[in-house]
Amino acid sequence: MDWSLPLNASTQGAMIDRLFWLIFAITMAALVIVESGVLWFLWRYRRREGRRARYTHGNNVAEVVWTAVPALVMIFLGIYSGRIWAQIRSPESFPEDALTIRVVAKQFEWNITYPGSDRVLGSNDDFTIRNRFEIPVDEPVVVRLQSEDVIHSFFIPQLRVKQDAVPGMVIPIWFQATETGQFQIGCAELCGLGHYRMRARVKVHDQPSYRRWVTERSAAALGVTD
Amino acid sequence: MTSHAATIETGVRRPERGLGVYDKKVGMWVFLCSEVMFFTGLIGSYIILRFGASSTWPMPGEVLNVPVTAVNTFILICSSMTMVKAFAAIEHGDQRGLRLFLLATAVIGALFVSVQVYEYRELIHHGFLPSSGLYGATFFTMTGFHGFHVTVGVICMLWVTARAFRGGYTLEDHQGVEVIGLYWHFVDLVWIILFTIVYLI
Amino acid sequence: MATIVAEATGTPILEEEHGRPFIRKYIFSTDHKTIGIQFLFMSLFFLLVGGLLALLIRYQLAWPGRPIPLGQGLPETVAPAGVMLPEFYNALVTMHGTFMVFFAIMPLLVGVYANYLIPLQIGARDMAFPRLNMASFWISVPAGLIMLASFMVEGGAAGAGWTSYAPLSARPDLSGVSLGQQMWIVSLVLLGLGSILGAVNYITTVTNMRAPGMTWFRLPLSVWSLFITAILVLLAMPVLSAAAIMLLFDQTIGTNFFLASQGGQPLLWQHLFWFFGHPEVYILILPAMGMVSEIIANGSRKPIFGYRSMVFAIIAIAFLGFIVWGHHMFQSGMNPALAMSFMISTLVIAVPSAIKVFNWMATMWEGNIHLHTPMLFAVGFVMLFVIGGLSGVYMAATPVDIFIHDTYFIVAHIHYVLFGGSLFAIFGAIYYWFPKMFGRMINPTVGKIHFALTFVLFNVTFFPMHGLGMGGMMRRIYDPEQYEHIAGMQDTNVLVSLAAIGLFATGLLFLVIFLYSLFRGKPAPANPWNATTLEWQTPSPPKHGNWKEIPVVYHGPYEYSHPAMDRDWLAQNERPDVVSPAHQPATGSTPLQKGGASE
Amino acid sequence: MNETETPLEVGEHRAPRYMAIWGALAVLTMIEVGVAFLGMPRSVTILALLGLAIWKALLVALYFMHLRFEPKLLRVVAAAPLIPAIILVVLVLFEY
């Protein structure tokens, strides 16, 4: 049983993991201070006959200190994670000319529409595949998330991507894979009795093989259309 | 901590008081605070949903019958006035006035509800239902719950009136009258807001 | 004297309890103590129910698709041949969360202890509105029964999570649950009404009925926290009721508040629910914190460290609780800029929480720590709440939340704050006030055994969930083995489930201890813990009307080890200059003498 | 805050002239209806209407519910829920 973050295969994942371990360090420090302090006091000041507790109602200096320190830590954390959040989610952060893919969730499947070789959605070389999400490595990808029925959540652990798909909304997210490989999409929002098995394959290609895959697919799509 | 000292020296037996008003009044105001949040839930949703769909929203008067409701608003305001008159009466120990005005309040309140029922029947007759889009949904939910509050108010009002006729309230002790008055005026106040944002804006 | 007393309380001395028929005395009683005890039995029953549901959840997660032992009894529609269906699993999770939050922990804190402690600790004879108080209990009972009954109906109980996100909760055609979900709504609206009536009562009582000398800053911290909690209930609950009613209309009369069709907004439900939901979780922790402060001061034989900053911390947490709800919606499609502001406010909450934690530690520092059972649970609370609170910081950081949202990391957080926090405090409170409530002691040795088992098994059950979450295991999934990245951790799931079974058994042990002490426990003195607050200065259990004569208060609540005394406690209604420092009976003398003394 | 010596009944205020308030409310209502259909620019209309509504609400709260004659603290209590109420609506409106 290894309890750690799964392998990371995206640019934002690197940032997220760094923040995660930073918070880990901070909270572990706080945790050790508190727990060891409590245990030490329990032992050191355990009841003894004739011992009398010190009669005090507080100490302003001490209280100011342990108010200020966490406050500063929190401000720092807020600013730091705010920056990262902006780099991942703020509208400005979205790269130009990224490969845009439409993902439509519905009970209990993911329908994924690719822009085809012309890289524009809505043109007639688009093609749609059920439960297969294939992207190129080292290239920003924008996913436009939609849902047909209830709320689902688009979750790829190794890419550190998670975003709810809400009926009536089109929610864009972007990310960039840094490693090729086979992963899974999981649905992370309770969406009914099939929620637990609403998964899809994820394949991160290297650039050439992705181009090959897309061209033959769009060709097929065109072949069908005319 | 001054009273600390005070109590130690003289040992006076005076209960500590937070608000300087009697329990029932505190209780009613506190309850009204939570009523405010309940209507915030409904009215807030209305504001938010309407913001989201402002383009498709009907203009005032297109669907709803404003004149009738304007009159109804006036009716409710009158009931508030009679209510406050009832309170003023008992504050001077005037039993007759108290009973008369309480009764009037109950009756006028009932009148308001019946006009609203009439309005609903008309609207539904013209095919305007809770299921007719956000407009219908929000309209019926908000006005419906206000109407429900008035109905409850009328029932309590009748109860208080009955008690008044049995001489249950005196110059010295008429907390019940004041407290139900607070509820009644609050419901009136909510309607003032609803009338403006639902019918006129 | 009598006149003074009447003036001092606002309520005349009530007729003696014996005079009254059984039904008015035990069933439809208006005595705050009886009502508090009624709430205790009700909520412990629902705690048991919630625990049973948790066992079923754990069984399925450890051994997916294996027939449940004795499961053959279950109807075909939920578990054919004893193997539970996914829809049943969803109902289990939903009901587990709902029962635990709304019918176990919330009534345990706000129902039991607000009712029992407030009048006793502020020196009043009863609540301001005793009949209203009775009503709030008798509204909560049917609410709970409706929720239970929803298991029996066509389509089963609600299965959209305790958060009941629309549209799933609003669309029977998509969830397969119609009546069950509607009963969930009705039940919660009822419960909400009950809690609001209760809150009105508590707030009025605390503001208007404090005994002479019981100034705001002499209130015990438990009363402070229950008072602030009542305000949270008062302002948050109605919003849930409003939202739930709209949800009900969406389901039944074809409105579309939360349905994407015709411009409705699914996210609106989440905003309204969490605007209630986050204050709700503080409703579940603040009273716990208050009672823990009480017990720690008593166990350390020291005045609570930084009383005033403890009070202001409670107020700060309560206020901030209203502006952080968005932290549950970071991945919901909410405006990212808005998410940023919610992140800041959420992080800020760590500060008042820190103040409380460190003040508890400082209270123990240089104390003369007496580890009685309540103290054990109180210390356990501090140690475990910190873990839960710190895990909250990970989620508050929006980027990290992208990964851990809706994973078992959250589930771990939930249980560290709600079980390790609230429930530990509640166990502590039960042990602490049991002698007062029932006039009998709980055997300290069995109490310590109960604590040890609970503490160890709790951590074995819930700590590994942090690991499952970091591994990416999602919440509310019926079969973890469906996913490659989770399947590898199945052994952890088995470990957790085994510990959970032990934890439940420990719960049953507590049930036994509880029932045994109820009937066979040693008779309790008036003040078994040598405590300072008013409730201990009257016989155990207090008579109807609480006091022979309303006490007069001269000190803050935690005057332990006061230099002027040679016993190490000074009751709030004693004056060092009048009680002879010579050894008082540790049982504390009757309020009559005290009152007399202070004339 | 708790040392208030005020007796339980705070009735010593001279009763306000209720009929006058009532008249004002009636007139304001008429004005509202007028404003609504005057066909002024939308934004102006809305602001005017909100202003009038708040005015009426205040009249009811201050005189009919005689908040004006209550202890300050009670007035604070009465106004308190407006804070969370506004927070809720305003923050959610940021979604747009």
Ligand code: HEA
């Ligand atoms: C008693 C209940 C309780 C309490 C007290 C808390 C307290 C906190 N919670 Fe928790 N929370 C829940 C109950 C509770 N929570 C529940 C039930 C859910 C799940 C709902 C659902 O989806 O089903 C949830 C979910 C939840 C989420 C959403 C996660 C997600 O769904 O993605 C977040 C995100 O910010 C969060 C944050 C916090 C924070 C920051 C605190 C803070 O108040 C904690 C503050 C305390 C400390 C920080 C520790 C003490 C401080 C120190 C020792 C000082 C030193 C520390 C530092 C310098 C860091 N909680």
Ligand code: HEA
């Ligand atoms: C206070 C709240 C509380 C408590 C105590 C518990 C207790 C437990 N909970 Fe849970 N849990 C929640 C609140 C709580 N839970 C919430 C809010 C959720 C989210 C729901 C959702 O996702 O919608 C959740 C979800 C949740 C999940 C996630 C399910 C999923 O997402 O798929 C799991 C899984 O393991 C779990 C397990 C457990 C276990 C094993 C216990 C064990 O600790 C149970 C042990 C048994 C007891 C504590 C009972 C003992 C007491 C008695 C026997 C009473 C004695 C009687 C008398 C004295 C008369 N809980």
Ligand code: CUA
């Ligand atoms: Cu789709 Cu869960």
Ligand SMILES: [Cu+2]
């Ligand atoms: Cu929260």
